[in-house]
Amino acid sequence: MTHLPFSGLISFARAPTIDLSSDFSSDVGVLGIPFDIALGFRPGARFAPRAIREASLRYALPPEGFYDLRSGKRKLAGLQMVDAGDVILPSLEPELARDRITEAAKQLKSGVKFPVFLGGDHSVSYPILRAFSDVEDLHIVQLDAHLDFTDIRNDTRFSNSSPFRRACEDLPNLRHVTTIGLRGLRFDEEAVQAARGKGHTLIGMWDCEDLQAVIGQLPVGQNVYLTFDVDVLDPAVLPATSSPEVDGMDYRTAMTLIRETVRRNHMVGMDVVEMTPNLDASGNSNLLIARLIMETLTEVFS
Amino acid sequence: MTHLPFSGLISFARAPTIDLSSDFSSDVGVLGIPFDIALGFRPGARFAPRAIREASLRYALPPEGFYDLRSGKRKLAGLQMVDAGDVILPSLEPELARDRITEAAKQLKSGVKFPVFLGGDHSVSYPILRAFSDVEDLHIVQLDAHLDFTDIRNDTRFSNSSPFRRACEDLPNLRHVTTIGLRGLRFDEEAVQAARGKGHTLIGMWDCEDLQAVIGQLPVGQNVYLTFDVDVLDPAVLPATSSPEVDGMDYRTAMTLIRETVRRNHMVGMDVVEMTPNLDASGNSNLLIARLIMETLTEVFS
Amino acid sequence: MTHLPFSGLISFARAPTIDLSSDFSSDVGVLGIPFDIALGFRPGARFAPRAIREASLRYALPPEGFYDLRSGKRKLAGLQMVDAGDVILPSLEPELARDRITEAAKQLKSGVKFPVFLGGDHSVSYPILRAFSDVEDLHIVQLDAHLDFTDIRNDTRFSNSSPFRRACEDLPNLRHVTTIGLRGLRFDEEAVQAARGKGHTLIGMWDCEDLQAVIGQLPVGQNVYLTFDVDVLDPAVLPATSSPEVDGMDYRTAMTLIRETVRRNHMVGMDVVEMTPNLDASGNSNLLIARLIMETLTEVFS
Amino acid sequence: MTHLPFSGLISFARAPTIDLSSDFSSDVGVLGIPFDIALGFRPGARFAPRAIREASLRYALPPEGFYDLRSGKRKLAGLQMVDAGDVILPSLEPELARDRITEAAKQLKSGVKFPVFLGGDHSVSYPILRAFSDVEDLHIVQLDAHLDFTDIRNDTRFSNSSPFRRACEDLPNLRHVTTIGLRGLRFDEEAVQAARGKGHTLIGMWDCEDLQAVIGQLPVGQNVYLTFDVDVLDPAVLPATSSPEVDGMDYRTAMTLIRETVRRNHMVGMDVVEMTPNLDASGNSNLLIARLIMETLTEVFS
Amino acid sequence: MTHLPFSGLISFARAPTIDLSSDFSSDVGVLGIPFDIALGFRPGARFAPRAIREASLRYALPPEGFYDLRSGKRKLAGLQMVDAGDVILPSLEPELARDRITEAAKQLKSGVKFPVFLGGDHSVSYPILRAFSDVEDLHIVQLDAHLDFTDIRNDTRFSNSSPFRRACEDLPNLRHVTTIGLRGLRFDEEAVQAARGKGHTLIGMWDCEDLQAVIGQLPVGQNVYLTFDVDVLDPAVLPATSSPEVDGMDYRTAMTLIRETVRRNHMVGMDVVEMTPNLDASGNSNLLIARLIMETLTEVFS
Amino acid sequence: MTHLPFSGLISFARAPTIDLSSDFSSDVGVLGIPFDIALGFRPGARFAPRAIREASLRYALPPEGFYDLRSGKRKLAGLQMVDAGDVILPSLEPELARDRITEAAKQLKSGVKFPVFLGGDHSVSYPILRAFSDVEDLHIVQLDAHLDFTDIRNDTRFSNSSPFRRACEDLPNLRHVTTIGLRGLRFDEEAVQAARGKGHTLIGMWDCEDLQAVIGQLPVGQNVYLTFDVDVLDPAVLPATSSPEVDGMDYRTAMTLIRETVRRNHMVGMDVVEMTPNLDASGNSNLLIARLIMETLTEVFS
Structure with missing residues (x-):
């Protein structure tokens, strides 16, 4: 007897839940970061961890794994997964929020092989990355319509436009960022x-017409952290994002880039950010992202 | 540190979760019954247990209880509450579904002083009530726009129009039903x-202009099961219901009737049914029902 | 075997459909007028005839009539009803539209005892009323937040602000208009x-606190046409209207005024106007109006 | 004078309506099956027949047919079409529902050259197909993201995951099923x-990159029943479906496959299932499906 | 020639716009404060200034003022009004935001007789009130479901739960706060x-059954700042708010309390906060608030 | 200090506003035409000028212009832009409306190098074009799913199906129309x-598979007016339109065609029509169109 997708208590893909302060070890660990006060347009990313979890119930992993029609093989058989819930965040106090995020990310990272962080706006990648300051020669692969490398915007250094600028300043081990999917009218020179x-x-997104060339620019043999800003996708494919940019990536291309990144490197973690569930009343955006994460896991653990 | 309402894993009012098959005991136990294939109009009550739980996070009970401004007293201090999740239901097989509901209701009832069932359409009250066949002289107080005592409608005996007809046939201990809030154009003579x-x-709803007279008709000193069909409320107050009837009850009147029922009787359990969250995009209906349940608990445990 | 409310082809309360150009006779006839280009704010009343019809399926009249719980009597037993569909309207040509409305209204009126017109914005009442130029000493009872007696507004004499001004000019038999529910900040002096x-x-709406006094001002013993602008209702009760005015009438008061009007007079027809279904995603506004019409019929034919 | 798309009583493409129990004959017959209690996720397919009909009014067929810009030819000139309304379904009783569907499908099929069934969830294809047990060497072409050939799921043999398994068991004349568009994480091995x-x-959907190869696998010279599960389309193109799968088919590819199927075979009927209109507030999904059906008819009758 | 409500550039009630840094003087001045990162539940109050302005176009004031049907008098004839736009706020930096709000409020206050501030969450009342530190014996009348006098919540002293606590600490001239409409389960003791x-x-809201007694508790002859938290209203009347509390105030009661406050005192300013336009897709909440502000002005300037 | 996109008074891209009756001169001038009573399906284009303006705030042009990542160059540096607000339109009087539109278009055109008109339904292109009767050898490039060259439809000559037929009759200088993106089932032969x-x-849309061939058919060296009907785009990309046609153009193709048109010709003006913001609750359609206009300007002024 198994629950239908609309039934049962919610955890990511029905994984057992844990308390970050307890002892735990697992292949995959999921942590929500419902923080969205650093974005400057349409709010709602605070609801994303919850919305993604709910959608992920459709992808509850059976012990024998998923049967893949294309390859005829089972995937993720026996994978261990835990859901650590959400970081407890303050209202309004951004510095305190960042400290708590870093602390929680460290705790999760210490107990699992592959941590998955559910944002939140993109500003959360900076405090998450501070938990990866011990990774040797860290590389970041960023799928994103925007560069997010701005020094100061709208009088702050910590908005969702600046996470990688801050990370580069703070993490001496951060070697390189590869950003794919850039587009839009307004770049910060x-x-x-x-x-x-x-x-x-x-x-740029225009470079992705030659996908093989893009793949050729991916890092190889590195410790890679994947940051997936959902606005890299075309808004037709994923409407639920704060700052959509037309003429974006389709799902198949995004998954190809993730797959090729995983195959060429050692993955140390990932985040998915900038989902704004309230902007897609159909709920289809949530289902897409839940599947993207599970599909990424089939690559990481294959 | 406490979670903001949009943060943290979800259980009813952040109560600890339990497995019905385990050993447990508590003051209050919550069970969801995401079953809505017995209604004949606008579906979606299957989403109600989840939606009510999510809204209830706003009413997480602190150990010291709620401070009540009006009385200056603490309420529900030290109350124990558990969330048993949802009944695992089959697709499409109504008889099997009813059996599972009855079984789960029995399990919940055996471990808690006051079980709270989150429907689902109103047909679920029948299999729930089968778990109360051991209660002496059972009385039902039903807040509802509709009588739900139809023998057969649309070729079935088990739709949401018939639960109390079936219960009366099956439960020899069921002494009496008091239905309040009836209205509409179409009654089944x-x-x-x-x-x-x-x-x-x-x-009838028209009788409720003289609220004291209605209160005078409530049972006294009985074992009472409360069944709250959300369509007893005016659709302006609660839009999220399958079969709304205008000119309904306001929240204050409903709470008064619940309070007076509780004070005069021994409560054996309650259900809340016919919530259709997808019909109120604001989410306000969910918040209302979460509060109504918590407020009922402040009466039951005072 | 009867259809559930979401099933079956649509006509008003599942009445048989007729062609206005055919020979027909019936107690009640329904005609839709999907015209909304004369309103000056939020469009969508063009969808109202269709939306009201769909909602009315919930009130399909059984041959034996509705059983009324309050009185214990059957209502509308044997009532004959036909649905004449919608007037075929041009795009953009308001004068031609008005002529077609008048012509269709005459045809409907000639074959039924009580015609019901589903607007459309309130401008349609003028061409409808032209079909009643043969009624002796015509009185109008208008439930409305607005007076709609403006001479010229926004450079036109035929907007939804002017129907009764135009009717008074054109119909020498129009003796009197009683408007109930007026309110708002902006009156045309x-x-x-x-x-x-x-x-x-x-x-004014403020006068309705003394409902008996208002009832005392209703016409008596007259030929009355009822025009129901849905914005007379409070927007909490009926959100789906182009120009809502807060602090409006509740359903019970509106039905009381309709009932008392019917009982004191001979009713020659009615319209329901200014419904904007797209402004209430729940569909509850449509259900309310369908019931209001059916409930009015129980008074007219009792 | 013709109605604008928002005006007039509703039947499929404004076809005359018939009663299935009457004598009738026509080229095309349309039957709605508003049944959705066999799906296990987001309900609402019960509203699809009505929503598709309403959208189809935009494609009312003039007697001289549609003028096709590309070919310069008229299409569907003189086509006879009837709308048989919806099957009257019980509440909750799935076996009785299936029997009524089969009976109605037989009646429709007996009077028209090409029956079109509007679901409902995909479980309805099984009782529909039982009406085709007299067709010699029946082939099915299924456009679908999911295989729907599961034996038992969630404790039932009759959900929307099993229609073709059941049909294969019951119809000895069913020779072959060609399923196109398969994808997703979770296949039933x-x-x-x-x-x-x-x-x-x-x-698989991945095979469709070589569309000519897929066309080469279509049946040739057979009696073909087309079953179109709208979730074969990409959710960006058609958001209104219960169980969307990203990375789906675009409209042009779907129409190409339908066209090539029609041209190579003798078509005996079609259904369109799993539309969930309430998941696309824009109504665009309904318009797409109405056009897809009309465009399929231009191929069947050319 | 005047614009219809959906036409023309937007300013509050079509008032001329000014730059705060310029020289200006007027009866009324409007300033938007699109700040909502201090609330702890459903965001969106950042959109409120814009939404209220757009709705206010329906209440553009003609030079001769509004004609009031009830009194037969003109209101607000010749009133001067200016719209100062919105405070330019930083992303994420709450202290800087508060400083800018105070500065802008001072500038507005210096040029107008009656400043109107459009929030924003309720935290903005604190920096606004700092601009009123020069008002002798300042009284506040607060219509609100919540007390907003909490010292620290969720690790911050500056959330929307604390504005009046902070104001009391900072403004020695703040004599007294009268809060009306309190209710809910959770009070901070x-x-x-x-x-x-x-x-x-x-x-408490329960006290408002005796409205005269409440009026008797209003300040008399004082310098009063009115702070209107829209959640004082019943969510049926105003769904668009972050933290709704059922069983709230109706519009007429709210306006009566405002009117009586105005008549008994000298008004120094007002704010309207906690509107969350995205939670009411109908837009009716915006229209209500626009009218409430205009109607308040008819009292202040009469 | 700059406003975030949700802050500040609204004008197109934060351009200064002007009164058409004043003296002005600028590179670009924007004029809204909130007129939608000439369309025959889903209304709402009246809200488009306002919605596009609001979205355009995200593309406020800094004095130094936009930095373009692809070319590494600044675009639109120093561009002068003014927003002339909306034409004041009557209710219901289409001929008067057309005259006002023509008059306003002439005024705008006289003061700017490149006028941009925000519709409104497509009927507004006819009165706009009357302001271009002085342009020598005027060519029109029309991106549109529909031809809009119908003589009479639904009893009118002035609906959104006829603007170019009327323009061809009235403007002797109109030499040629190039329409790209045609598709759909129903053409007017x-x-x-x-x-x-x-x-x-x-x-036809089918011709666009060979984009170079389409580009080869564009006019060269002409005075070109660009009319962009948003329904040329695929409804997945732009859901917010009255009469969507599946299988439409993607954004990149549309921009390519615009770019190539601009590069080959002298542009005299443009309009964007048939946006129906209320059909896309996400607001993403508005953002897309705002960017399309700004991106077109980068081509016109480069």
Whole structure:
């Protein structure tokens, strides 16, 4: 007897829940970060961890794993997964919030092989990454319509436009960022120059017509953290995001880039950010992201 | 540190979760019954247990209880509450579903002083009530726009129009039903005659202008099961219901009737049914019902 | 075997459909007028005839009539009803539209005892009323938040602010208008003076606290046409209207006024206007109006 | 004078309506099956027949047919079409529902050259197909993200996951099923093996990159029943479905596959299932499906 | 020629717009404060200034003022009004945001007789009130379901639960707060005691049944700042708020309390906070608040 | 200090506002035409000028212009832009409305190098084009799913199906229309023949698979007016339109066609029509169109 997708208490893919302060070990650990006061447009990413979890119930993993029609093989058989719930965040106090996020990320990371963080706006990637300061030669692969490497915007250094600028300042082990899917009318020239000055790889959406060339620019043999800003996807495919940019990536391309990144590297963690569930009344955006995470796991653990 | 209402894993009012098959004991136990295939109009009550739980996070009970401004007293201090999750239901097989509901209701009832059932459509009250066949001289107080005492409608005996007809047939201990809030254009004359033949009390919405007179018709000193069909409320107050009837009850009147019922009797359990969360995009209906349940508990445990 | 409310082809309360150009006779006839280009704010009343019809399926009249719990009597037993569909309207050509409305209203009126017109914005009442130019000493009872007696507004004489001004000019048999439910910040002083100059009765929402006094101002023993602008209702009760005014009438008061109007007079027809279904995603507004019409019929045919 | 799309009583493409129990004959007949209690996720397919009919009014067929810009030819000139309304279904009684569906499907099929069934969830295809047990060597072409060949799921043999398993058991004349558009994380291995054991053709969405190869696998010269599960389409193109799967088919590809199927075979009927209109507030999904049906008819009758 | 409500550039009630840094003087000045990161539940109050302005276009004031049907008098004839736009706020930096709000409020206050502030969550009342530190013996009348006098909640002293606690600490001239409409399950006992310790007046919603008694508790002859938290209204009347509490105030009662406050005192300013337009898709909440502000002005300037 | 996109008074891209009757000169001028009573399906285009303006705030142009990542260049540096607000339109009087539109378009055109008109339904292009009767050898490039060259439809000559037929009759200087993106089931044969008789270029959506061939059919070296009917786009990309047609253009193709048109010709103005913001609750359609206009300007002024 198994629950239908609309039934049963909610945890990510029906994984057992744990308390971060307890002893635990698992293959995968999921942590929600319902923080969205650092974005400057349409709020709602605070609801994303909950919405993604609910959608993920449709992908509850059976012990024998998923049967894959294409390959005829079972995937994720025996995978251990835990859900650590959400970081308890303060109202309004961004510095305190960042500290708690870093602390929780460290705790999760210490007990699992592959931590998955559910944002939140993109500003949360900075305090998450602080928990990865011990990873040797850290590389970031960022799927995103925006560079998020701005120094100061709207009088703050910690908005969702700046996480990788801050991370580069704070993490001496952060070697390189590869950003794929860039587009839009408004780029911050200073940020572009700063990123290029660091040697980062900036790949426009227009470059993705030659997908093999893009794949050729991915890191190889590195410790890679994947940050997936859902606005890299075309808004037709994923309407539920604060700052949509037309002419985006389709799901198949995104999964191809994730798959190729995973196959070429050692993955140390991932986040999914900037989901704004209240902007897609159909709930289809949530279902898409839940599947994207599970499908990423089939690559990481294959 | 406590979670904001949009944060943290979900259980009713953040109560600890239990497995019905385990050993447990508590003051209050909550069980969801996400079953809505017995209603004949707008579906969605299957989502109600989840939606009510999520809304209830706003009413997480602190150990010291709620501070009540009006009385200056603490309420529900030290109350024990558990959330047993949802009944695992089959697709499409109504008889099997009813059996599982009865079984789960029995399990919950055996471990708690006051079980709270979150429907589902109103048909679930029948299998729930089968778990109360051991209660001496059972009385039902039903807040509802509709009588739900129809023998057969649309070729079935088990729709949401018939739960109390079936319960009366099956439960020899069921002494009496008091239905309050009746209204609408279409009554089933046979059902009305049958209910009156049983001696049941039928109170129209028009009677509620004299609220004291209605209170005077409530049972006294009985074992009472409360069944709250959310459509007793005015659709302006609670839009999220399958079969709304205008000119309904306001929240204050409903709470008064619940309070007076509780004070005069021994409560054996309650259900809340016919919530259709998808019909109120604001989510306010969910918040209302979560509060109504918590407020009922402050009466039951005072 | 009867259809559930979401099933079956749609006509008003499942009445047989007729072609206006055919020979027909019936107690009640329903005609839709999906015209809303004369309103100056939020469009959508063009969808109202369809939405009201769909909602009315919940009130399909059985041959034996409705059983009324309060009185214990059957209502509308044997009532004949037909649905004449909608007037075929042009795009954009308001004068041609008005002529077609008048012509269709005449055809409907000639074959039924009580015609029911489903608007459309309130401008349609003028061409409808032209079909009643043969009624001796016609009185109008108008439930409405607005007076709709403006001479010219926004450069037109035919908007939804002017139907009764135009009707008074054109119909020598129109003796009197009683408008109930007036409120709002912005009244057209010239229109108020003109209506008062005609001897019309203007009753503010504030006057309705003394409902008996209002009832005392209703016409008696007259040929009455009822025009029901749904914005007379409080927007909490009926959100689906183009120009809502807070602090409006509740359903019970509105039905009381309709009932007392019917009982004191001979009813020659009615319209329901200014429903904007797209402004109430729950559909509850549609259900309310369908019931209001059916409940009005129980008074007209009792 | 013709109605605008928002005006007039509703039947499929404004076809005349018939009673299934009467004598009738026509080229095309449409029957709605508002049944959705066999699906296990988001309900609402019960509203699909009504929603598709309403959308189809935009495609009312003029007697001279549609003028096709591309070919410069008229299409469907003189086509006869009737709308038989919806099957009258019971509440909750699935076996009785299936019997009524089969009976109604037989009646429709007996009077028209090409019957079109509007679901409902995909479980209705099984009772519909029982009406085709007299067709010699029946082939099915199924456009669908899911195989729907599961033996038992969630304790039932009759959910929307099993229609073709049941049909294969019951219809000795059912020779072959070609399923196109399969994808997703979760396949039922037993079902896949069973389908392959029967010799059925299973085509993944990934195979559709080589559309000509897929066309090459279509049946040729057979009696074909087309079952169109709307979730074969990408959710960006058609959001209104219960169980969306990303990375789906676009409209042009779907129409190409339908066209090529029609041209190679003799079509005996079609259904369109799993539309959930309430999940697309824009109504665009309904308009798409109405056009897809009309466009399919231009192929069947050319 | 005047614009219809959906036409024309937007300013509050079509008032001329000014730059706060310029020289200006007017009867009324409007300032938006699109700040909502201090609330702990459902965001969106950042959209309220814009939504209220758009709705207010329906109440554009003609030079001759509004004609009031009830009194037969013109209201607000010749009133001067300016719209100062919105405070330019930083992302994420709450202290900086508060400073800018105070500065802008001072600028507005210096040029107009009656400043109107459009929030924003309720936290903005604190920095606004800092601009009123020069008002002798300042009284506050607060219509609100919540006390908002909490010291620290969710680790911050500056959330929307604390504005009046902070104001009392900072403004020696703040004499007294009268809070009306309190209700809900969860009161902060420490805050209640602190407010009572200050001698503030706390009036529960239950007290409002005797409206005259409540009016009797209003300040008399004082300098009064009115703070209107829209959640004082019943959620049926105003669904668009972050933290709704059932069983709230109706519009007529709210306006009566405002009117009586105005008549008894000298008004120094007002704010309207906690509107969350995205929670009421009908837009009716916005229209209500726009009218409430205009109707308040008719009292202040009469 | 700059406003976040949800803050500040609204004008197109935060351009200064002007009164058309004043003296002004600028590179770009924007004028809204909130007129939608000439469309025959789903209304709401009246809200488009306001919705597009609000979305355009995200693209406020800094004095130094936009930094373009792809080219590394600044775009639109120093561009002058003004927003002239909306035409003041009457209710219901279409001829008067057309005259006002023509007059306002002339005024705008006289003061700016490139006027941008925000519709409104497509009927507004006719009165706009009357303001271009002085342009020598005027060419029109029309991106549209529909031809809009119908003589009479639904009893009117002035609906959104006829603007270019009327323009061709009235403007002797109108040399040629190139329509790209045509598709759908229902073409008006007479209109097609009439357009072809005039020598116009009709390009179906199916032709766009060979985009270079389409580009080869664009005018060269002409005075071109661009009319962009948003329904040329695929409804997945832009759901917010009255009469969607599946299988439409993607954003990149549309921008390519606009770019190539601009590069080959002298642009005299443009309009964007048939946006129906209320059909896309996410607001993403508005954001797309705001960007499309700004991106077009980067081509016109480069």
